[in-house]
Amino acid sequence: MTQTFSPTRTVPALPGTSLLGLKATTLLDLGDAVHAGFKPTTLQRLAQHIGLSIGETLALIGLSDSTYHSYRRNGRALSPDVSTHLYQLARVTEAAEAYFENAQAAHAWLQTARPTFGHRTPLQFALLPGGAEYVTTVLSRLEHGVYT
Incomplete structure (x- = not known):
């Protein structure tokens, strides 16, 4: 008698992937998607969600306007x-x-320079090596009442 495994719950998407329109549930899925490269519309989608213009988003990630439009x-x-x-x-x-728990408040916080991040915005700091991990750690500390 052979038994078949039927999952009882759906595996959640990795943090951040739903904002990008990705269905990655493992680091391997995410790695494959990043290695293949996101569609340019992914940048537009994220910029619009955060409330930044395409130009502001391009400047933030260090991509020239002409290169983006070429893509x-x-x-x-x-x-x-x-x-x-x-x-x-x-x-x-x-x-x-x-x-x-409020997108507008979150986006305002992300776009405001803070001493905790060396007087950079959390979005700018997130692009430094290990920066995204630190920003999420700061948010976790705030959630638990730890002054940072």
Whole structure:
């Protein structure tokens, strides 16, 4: 007699992936998506969600306007580096929205320079090596009443 495994619950998406329109449930799925590169519309989607213009988002991630429009025009995927930056921004955005329970308050917090982040905005800090992890740690500390 052979038994078949039937999962009893759905595996949740990785933090930040739903904002990007990804269905990644494992780090391998996320790694494959980043390596393949996100579609340029992913950048537009995230920028609109956060309340930034395309130009502001491009400046934040260090991508030139002409390079971005070249990707769009030619139907090419964004580079893995740019895709990684977008994932980091989505990850901290989702964490801030969960903490504040209000998207507008979260987006305002993300776009305001803070001493905790070296007088950078949390969005800018998230793009530094280990920055997204630190921003989410700060939000977790705030949630638990730890002054940071």
